[in-house]
Amino acid sequence: MSSPLTGQFPVYRPRRLRRALPRERRDPPPAARDQVVPLRAVREQAQHRRRPRRGLSRRQQLCSVAQHFRERAGVAREHGQAARPEIGERVAEALGSTIREERKASAVRREKGRHLVVLVGVLLDFRLNFGQPPVFAEAARLIYVDVDDHRKHRQAEVAIYGNVKSALAELDSALEGAPIRSPWVDGLRETETAARARDQAMMQSDSAPVHPARLIAEVDRFADPDAIVVGDGGDFISFAGRLIERRRPGLWIDPGPFGCLGSGPGYAMAAKLARPDRQVLLLSGDGAFGFSAMEFDTMVRHRIPVVCVVGNNGIWALEKHPMQSLLGASVAADLGSRTRYDRVVEALGGYGEMVERPAEIRPALDRAFKSGLPACINVICDPTAEYPRSSVLM
Numbered sequence: 001m002s003s004p005l006t007g008q009f010p011v012y013r014p015r016r017l018r019r020a021l022p023r024e025r026r027d028p029p030p031a032a033r034d035q036v037v038p039l040r041a042v043r044e045q046a047q048h049r050r051r052p053r054r055g056l057s058r059r060q061q062l063c064s065v066a067q068h069f070r071e072r073a074g075v076a077r078e079h080g081q082a083a084r085p086e087i088g089e090r091v092a093e094a095l096g097s098t099i100r101e102e103r104k105a106s107a108v109r110r111e112k113g114r115h116l117v118v119l120v121g122v123l124l125d126f127r128l129n130f131g132q133p134p135v136f137a138e139a140a141r142l143i144y145v146d147v148d149d150h151r152k153h154r155q156a157e158v159a160i161y162g163n164v165k166s167a168l169a170e171l172d173s174a175l176e177g178a179p180i181r182s183p184w185v186d187g188l189r190e191t192e193t194a195a196r197a198r199d200q201a202m203m204q205s206d207s208a209p210v211h212p213a214r215l216i217a218e219v220d221r222f223a224d225p226d227a228i229v230v231g232d233g234g235d236f237i238s239f240a241g242r243l244i245e246r247r248r249p250g251l252w253i254d255p256g257p258f259g260c261l262g263s264g265p266g267y268a269m270a271a272k273l274a275r276p277d278r279q280v281l282l283l284s285g286d287g288a289f290g291f292s293a294m295e296f297d298t299m300v301r302h303r304i305p306v307v308c309v310v311g312n313n314g315i316w317a318l319e320k321h322p323m324q325s326l327l328g329a330s331v332a333a334d335l336g337s338r339t340r341y342d343r344v345v346e347a348l349g350g351y352g353e354m355v356e357r358p359a360e361i362r363p364a365l366d367r368a369f370k371s372g373l374p375a376c377i378n379v380i381c382d383p384t385a386e387y388p389r390s391s392v393l394m
């Protein structure tokens with residue numbers, strides 16, 4: 001936890017950060033400039049915007065405005081994670097009464113329809129294929145609502161940079177009286193339900209070694225509704241991001257737009273220290289586990305009982321599988337098979353178990369939490385179970 005670098009780097013408050021940025025990063029690219037709605041204008045125009053209830057934190061206020069906006073836009077479900085392009089599409093298309101377009105056949109969906117994406121506080125990073133096909137259709141129109149224009153990578157139809165809460169409140173007012181588009185929203189829901197049904201087969205797999213999707217499904221079923229789940233890894237976390245649906249913001253933490261492996265134990269410790277009464281589950285690939293495993297020593301010494309589930313497939317799957325499919329071979333992407341990471345944690349004074357079959361996962365999780373110690377459930381996973389990816393990582 002203690003970093004020798006602390007104190008060597010200046011801490012940037014937003015205004016200082018802005019000054020520290022190269023000029024081209026401070027302002028929207030010239031082409032987009034006249035489409036940008038300045039924050040002040042949004043704020044000034046928001047005369048009759050809905051006032052959030054008193055006594056809520058800024059984050060809660062933002063969530064309540066966003067929730068209201070989503071409801072008004074006809075999207076009933078709440079989504080906490082960023083890396084899900086279809087969510088942005090749904091919100092956007094529900095809003096699309098003013099900007100319309102017959103979508104050209106796209107690699108994502110072939111049926112005709114409108115295709116408008118509203119990105120609220122979302123970076124177009126590698127998880128969204130930088131805003132390009134096949135994740136976003138070529139013809140898609142994009143609307144940005146964010147604090148700045150970082151990592152947008154694609155020309156926006158409209159960009160609103162500034163205070164997200166004010167912008168959402170204003171959009172919310174603008175939706176007043178908009179026609180209800182339930183047949184269209186129902187159609188989208190059907191599409192999503194069908195996509196989720198396709199994932200069921202891997203989530204119910206009984207195979208040993210365990211399918212990573214089955215492991216994720218077991219952890220998801222086990223976790224309390226307010227558990228904080230931290231992801232750290234390659235495809236193991238791609239499965240988690242796809243299959244785990246957290247009900248509120250702040251219940252999912254992952255390595256973010258840089259995908260920096262090894263961040264998980266630190267995040268998990270911080271989460272457990274901040275919310276000692278909640279379950280904190282760290283999902284870690286075996287590759288990721290190798291980056292920061294000694295943090296379990298910190299957890300033991302400081303009595304921070306994080307429960308870690310290692311998806312141990314003996315490889316860097318996110319590197320190996322794409323190499324194999326693109327190049328026909330892979331290099332430097334193999335780890336030891338069946339390495340006893342559980343014993344590493346035991347040796348440091350924590351609790352450890354190795355699991356080889358799906359039915360053993362839940363009881364092992366139960367014992368790990370009951371131990372009251374930092375714990376490692378080391379689950380032997382199938383190295384041939386490939387993540388069904390839609391973005392290109394090379």
Ligand SMILES: Cc1ncc(C[n+]2csc(CCOP(=O)(O)OP(=O)(O)O)c2C)c(N)n1
Binds near residue numbers: 234262284288289
């Ligand atoms: C610090 C850092 N180094 C390297 C990478 C590149 N990288 C991305 S995923 C990955 C392998 C992850 O393997 P594992 O955690 O076992 O997950 P799996 O893909 O096998 O599920 C690597 C090396 C990275 N994201 N971060």
Ligand SMILES: [Mg+2]
Binds near residue numbers: 285
């Ligand atoms: Mg792995």
